[in-house]
Amino acid sequence: GENVEQHPSTLSVQEGDSAVIKCTYSDSASNYFPWYKQELGKRPQLIIDIRSNVGEKKDQRIAVTLNKTAKHFSLHITETQPEDSAVYFCAASIRGSQGNLIFGKGTKLSVKP
Amino acid sequence: SQTIHQWPATLVQPVGSPLSLECTVEGTSNPNLYWYRQAAGRGLQLLFYSIGIDQISSEVPQNLSASRPQDRQFILSSKKLLLSDSGFYLCAWSLTRNTGELFFGEGSRLTVL
Numbered sequence A: 001g002e003n004v005e006q007h008p009s010t011l012s013v014q015e016g017d018s019a020v021i022k023c024t025y026s027d028s029a030s031n032y033f034p035w036y037k038q039e040l041g042k043r044p045q046l047i048i049d050i051r052s053n054v055g056e057k058k059d060q061r062i063a064v065t066l067n068k069t070a071k072h073f074s075l076h077i078t079e080t081q082p083e084d085s086a087v088y089f090c091a092a093s094i095r096g097s098q099g100n101l102i103f104g105k106g107t108k109l110s111v112k113p
Numbered sequence B: 001s002q003t004i005h006q007w008p009a010t011l012v013q014p015v016g017s018p019l020s021l022e023c024t025v026e027g028t029s030n031p032n033l034y035w036y037r038q039a040a041g042r043g044l045q046l047l048f049y050s051i052g053i054d055q056i057s058s059e060v061p062q063n064l065s066a067s068r069p070q071d072r073q074f075i076l077s078s079k080k081l082l083l084s085d086s087g088f089y090l091c092a093w094s095l096t097r098n099t100g101e102l103f104f105g106e107g108s109r110l111t112v113l
Helices: none
Strands: A004-007 A010-014 A019-025 A032-038 A045-051 A056-059 A062-067 A072-077 A086-092 A107-112 B003-007 B010-013 B019-026 B032-038 B044-052 B055-058 B065-070 B073-078 B087-094 B108-112
Touching: A004 A086, A010 A019, A019 A086, A019 A107, A032 A062, A045 A056, A045 A062, A072 A086, B003 B087, B010 B019, B019 B032, B019 B087, B019 B108, B032 B073, B044 B065, B044 B073, B055 B065, B073 B087
Parallel strands: A010 A107, B010 B108
Antiparallel strands: A004 A019, A019 A072, A032 A045, A032 A086, A056 A062, A062 A072, A086 A107, B003 B019, B019 B073, B032 B044, B032 B087, B044 B055, B065 B073, B087 B108
């Protein structure tokens, strides 16, 4: 089955700096890679996703890159703000199945003002 | 629009007592339904998923069970709670076909003493 590794487990940056979170996956058949953000005490919410037919996707200050050959994908947040502080989860799944996602263990991002 | 509700939000139970967490989805039909557990440092662990009424699959061996008596109702249960059952439980739903995006409920924090 799929296994997703996520690094680092904690990340602290200064406001305005960039943050990068990296994930690797094991199943080469995986073709859908979402990222979820979970603020303290709240539910996880999708912030961006990428499918295997593209290598990069951007949405304002957030971008995700995918390297299918190496089986890794990364979340990039530029110009970080205090409200970016949260736990971020990467995940991988095979679309067209029941849609089960396998999550990484999460990265706690702290943005210091 | 679709909404998902789960309850209770918090629960403190003694070891050996029963458990029932309930989740309902509104605004869609025949959703995939999921129960995840979030323990500190372990990310989001998939416990059960369901593709239809009375169709439940378990991802990990455990002390818990799940049932889906109606199309948009998903229940997580235990006959006798263990200390290790403590955690944050999240119900989620997704569309049946060709999408991996999960929509999470507000979560239920269970403390077993």
